[in-house]
Amino acid sequence: MKHIYPYIFLLCCLGFFSCDEKADGGFTIVTEEIVNVNGTRAIILGRILAFQNVAVQEHGFQFSLTADFSDPIEIKMGERSRPGNFVGETESLSLGKEYFVRGFAQTKSDLVFGNTLTLVTLKPSVERFFPITQFAGEIVTVFGRGFESTSEVFFGDTKAEVVDVEFGSQIRVRVPAKQGPNSIPLKVVTGSQTALAENLFRYPTGSYELLDIRLDLIRFRGNIYFQQGSKFFVGLGIDFRNNFYPEIYSFIPGESEWKPTNYPGLPKRKAVSTRTGFFGGGFQNLGISATYSSDFWKYENGEYRQITSPSFRFADAIGAEIAGNFLAIGGLLEVGSLVREYNPLLGNWNNLPNLPYDVTGDMLNFTYQNKLYIIDKEKILWEHDPITASAVAKTVYPSPFIKTVSDFGGLAIVKGDKAYIGMYNSVREFWELDLKTFEWSAKNPFPGEIKAENTAIFEHEGQLYFLRSLLFADYTEFWRFDPDGL
Amino acid sequence: MISTSKIRLSLFFLFLVCLGISCIEEYSFESQDPGRLLTIEGRITTQLKKHRIRLSRASQYGPDFNGLNRPESLATVLIRDDLGKTISLEEISPGVYETADFVSAEIGRSYNLEIITFIGGRYISLPETIVPVPKIDSLSYRSVRSATTNRLLSDVGVQVIAHFRDPGDIKNYYYWAGNESTYVLVTQPEDFTNPPTHPTCPRCPNPKPCCKICYRKEQPVVNIYASDDNEFNGLSQSRIIAYIPDDGLRFLDTYRYEGSNLSINERGNRFLKLVDQQISLTGSVFDPPPANIRGNVFSLDDANETVLGYFFASDEQPLQVYIKRENLEFVLTPSTKIPDDCRLSRNATLQPPADWNP
Numbered sequence: 001m002k003h004i005y006p007y008i009f010l011l012c013c014l015g016f017f018s019c020d021e022k023a024d025g026g027f028t029i030v031t032e033e034i035v036n037v038n039g040t041r042a043i044i045l046g047r048i049l050a051f052q053n054v055a056v057q058e059h060g061f062q063f064s065l066t067a068d069f070s071d072p073i074e075i076k077m078g079e080r081s082r083p084g085n086f087v088g089e090t091e092s093l094s095l096g097k098e099y100f101v102r103g104f105a106q107t108k109s110d111l112v113f114g115n116t117l118t119l120v121t122l123k124p125s126v127e128r129f130f131p132i133t134q135f136a137g138e139i140v141t142v143f144g145r146g147f148e149s150t151s152e153v154f155f156g157d158t159k160a161e162v163v164d165v166e167f168g169s170q171i172r173v174r175v176p177a178k179q180g181p182n183s184i185p186l187k188v189v190t191g192s193q194t195a196l197a198e199n200l201f202r203y204p205t206g207s208y209e210l211l212d213i214r215l216d217l218i219r220f221r222g223n224i225y226f227q228q229g230s231k232f233f234v235g236l237g238i239d240f241r242n243n244f245y246p247e248i249y250s251f252i253p254g255e256s257e258w259k260p261t262n263y264p265g266l267p268k269r270k271a272v273s274t275r276t277g278f279f280g281g282g283f284q285n286l287g288i289s290a291t292y293s294s295d296f297w298k299y300e301n302g303e304y305r306q307i308t309s310p311s312f313r314f315a316d317a318i319g320a321e322i323a324g325n326f327l328a329i330g331g332l333l334e335v336g337s338l339v340r341e342y343n344p345l346l347g348n349w350n351n352l353p354n355l356p357y358d359v360t361g362d363m364l365n366f367t368y369q370n371k372l373y374i375i376d377k378e379k380i381l382w383e384h385d386p387i388t389a390s391a392v393a394k395t396v397y398p399s400p401f402i403k404t405v406s407d408f409g410g411l412a413i414v415k416g417d418k419a420y421i422g423m424y425n426s427v428r429e430f431w432e433l434d435l436k437t438f439e440w441s442a443k444n445p446f447p448g449e450i451k452a453e454n455t456a457i458f459e460h461e462g463q464l465y466f467l468r469s470l471l472f473a474d475y476t477e478f479w480r481f482d483p484d485g486l
Numbered sequence: 487m488i489s490t491s492k493i494r495l496s497l498f499f500l501f502l503v504c505l506g507i508s509c510i511e512e513y514s515f516e517s518q519d520p521g522r523l524l525t526i527e528g529r530i531t532t533q534l535k536k537h538r539i540r541l542s543r544a545s546q547y548g549p550d551f552n553g554l555n556r557p558e559s560l561a562t563v564l565i566r567d568d569l570g571k572t573i574s575l576e577e578i579s580p581g582v583y584e585t586a587d588f589v590s591a592e593i594g595r596s597y598n599l600e601i602i603t604f605i606g607g608r609y610i611s612l613p614e615t616i617v618p619v620p621k622i623d624s625l626s627y628r629s630v631r632s633a634t635t636n637r638l639l640s641d642v643g644v645q646v647i648a649h650f651r652d653p654g655d656i657k658n659y660y661y662w663a664g665n666e667s668t669y670v671l672v673t674q675p676e677d678f679t680n681p682p683t684h685p686t687c688p689r690c691p692n693p694k695p696c697c698k699i700c701y702r703k704e705q706p707v708v709n710i711y712a713s714d715d716n717e718f719n720g721l722s723q724s725r726i727i728a729y730i731p732d733d734g735l736r737f738l739d740t741y742r743y744e745g746s747n748l749s750i751n752e753r754g755n756r757f758l759k760l761v762d763q764q765i766s767l768t769g770s771v772f773d774p775p776p777a778n779i780r781g782n783v784f785s786l787d788d789a790n791e792t793v794l795g796y797f798f799a800s801d802e803q804p805l806q807v808y809i810k811r812e813n814l815e816f817v818l819t820p821s822t823k824i825p826d827d828c829r830l831s832r833n834a835t836l837q838p839p840a841d842w843n844p
Binding site for chain 1: 534535564566568569570571572574587588598600610612613784785786789790837840841843
């Protein structure tokens with residue numbers, strides 16, 4: 001009998017340990033992070049934390065407009081056995097609302113919720129559209145946010161054809177025919193909400209007039225041009241038969257012809273020149289080993305005055321007058337980023353910091369508020385401060401370049417706070433650039449003969465005047481352009 | 487005469503030796519094949535420029551060569567901010583995507599990288615919020631010499647040191663990345679000799695008249711310099727932000743180091759620290775164990791799919807310093823000789839960069 005107690009003890013032990021049951025492992029749900037919210041779409045990251053596999057029959061996320069999750073929108077992601085991350089995505093939220101979101105998991109016996117996060121869906125808005133002027137039938141891209149795939153775009157009251165809606169933030173739309181005023185509001189209707197563009201959409205303007213004052217038997221190439229007051233100057237360079245022009249001609253709007261100005265210097269081509277009357281350098285003759293032409297000039301008070309020549313050679317370089325000083329920049333003969341400044345008061349040349357890139361005279365350039373602007377061969381418009389040597393990329397010329405064909409030969413001029421840029425070789429596009437906002441507006445395309453080279457551009461009383469030497473006729477056309485003409 | 491017993495003994499010994507050797511069997515293993523994992527490298531910063539993202543597929547590491555990492559081409563790559571603005575990137579070369587225009591990120595905004603691969607796989611990064619980077623006041627440099635496992639050879643290089651004050655009121659994380667740099671390449675064209683295959687005068691001296699001095703661009707040496715301000719919160723600091731080994735060519739004249747001072751967050755700092763730790767493994771018993779380095783990009787189709795790499799959104803301060811030979815205490819001696827025209831060296835041109843101003 002006394003041996004029975006160990007057996008009883010063993011039985012109790014076995015009974016105690018045999019009470020273990022196979023049970024679902026404990027786990028925790030974490031609503032980890034709101035990854036992205038855009039329009040009606042939200043992406044949420046959740047995690048199941050556990051030390052072992054879990055038996056989850058359903059898991060996912062709940063979205064609700066109320067903190068008590070009444071009438072929630074559910075993303076269900078099915079069964080799951082392994083702990084770890086899970087990601088939910090919905091595109092059925094309403095625009096401009098605050099939502100509460102939490103992860104959930106349903107086991108055989110329990111419904112487990114994670115912590116609650118909040119998110120706000122974006123209201124639709126139009127950030128900008130490009131281009132801000134466009135021709136009827138062409139494409140405008142509207143940039144913004146919160147655009148549903150069913151968004152509609154209106155130009156004024158006219159519904160436009162939506163080509164596609166991409167990424168909830170870009171709508172490509174075809175401009176409808178003009179049916180009223182030139183400037184009209186642009187709005188996007190998405191869901192039940194309307195987003196209005198801040199700026200008005202404008203149909204392109206600009207009228208061209210071929211003046212009856214042409215330069216017969218003259219076709220310029222590698223020439224200079226400048227303007228003083230209302231007087232235009234163009235000359236030097238060579239003609240299309242490689243003959244040098246020894247003269248500079250002038251014209252005053254209202255007169256009927258271009259008149260010679262009795263330039264006293266030797267002829268030269270590819271001289272560096274400003275739009276204000278400084279010029280010099282260039283070549284005396286033709287060919288790869290052409291001789292440098294070292295004299296420099298300033299036209300003022302009705303006469304040409306020779307100025308000191310720099311110790312560096314400039315040909316096919318960029319010239320600009322900034323703060324009253326003559327800057328000669330880059331070119332073919334010295335380092336292409338070299339900058340030298342002529343001070344007309346002291347009559348001497350100074351070194352300025354180099355540009356951070358090489359330039360040649362065929363790159364479009366203009367000055368505005370003592371800064372130099374250059375469009376490089378990659379179409380980037382650089383703003384350059386020659387004093388601080390800073391260069392900032394401001395915008396990109398919006399028309400395509402055809403390398404070595406249409407990336408040179410264009411025109412650029414400033415009128416007020418607008419720059420007019422374009423008409424590169426073999427193309428008709430002409431653009432207006434707002435120098436405050438750096439937004440481009442298309443102008444009506446040039447209607448004249450395209451087989452011509454631009455030789456000069458001037459501005460007078462709000463109108464632009466430009467010269468184009470024809471390739472297949474022995475004269476130079478003289479055009480007037482009204483930027484606001486219809 | 488060799489006795490029969492000795493022969494037997496020798497044969498028995500040989501048998502034992504053969505038995506011992508024959509026990510060694512090749513242990514072949516196959517590493518787990520995780521497939522070719524998508525790898526993301528790139529960042530968007532507050533600098534106005536074209537920003538790049540590189541996508542590739544990592545190859546499996548194992549005893550067999552499985553090929554190189556392959557570029558992930560024809561993907562749709564977007565960067566979105568928390569206001570819904572979308573920046574699309576174009577593929578400029580296989581697997582390299584660049585913003586179409588010059589763009590800059592904004593401090594305070596959050597950015598997601600979104601990728602749709604050609605076969606429809608969708609990936610997104612966690613939102614990265616840009617915080618301002620404490621500005622570096624100045625840069626200096628010094629040459630250093632350190633011992634190597636070869637007693638006869640020392641490792642010589644130049645440390646670039648940043649001087650700045652860490653703001654004390656907030657937690658700051660720093661990442662100093664190297665960019666493409668330029669140095670004056672000096673060669674010896676006057677020592678040029680004919681090649682051994684020359685038909686009439688092999689290996690004969692044949693000095694070239696040009697050129698001795700060129701400017702060579704090179705990609706940065708891969709080093710990770712990241713830090714948090716745990717040890718110097720609110721204090722003025724001088725930290726090493728780059729190390730450029732002297733290969734006998736770099737410091738013959740002037741070397742222009744270019745880099746970026748970038749702001750990152752705690753997650754990015756942890757990622758960089760782990761990567762640095764793992765690429766610094768030497769195989770010794772004191773090495774830390776291999777780690778699973780999590781990036782910040784995941785699959786929208788399967789959140790547990792491993793995606794390698796990290797998408798950074800950072801405030802950026804460009805850095806530049808000219809390292810001049812005359813200021814270096816140590817340089818590698820003897821220097822490397824290139825007895826040829828310097829223009830024939832890779833990435834070397836006669837023209838200095840337009841903004842070269844030592």
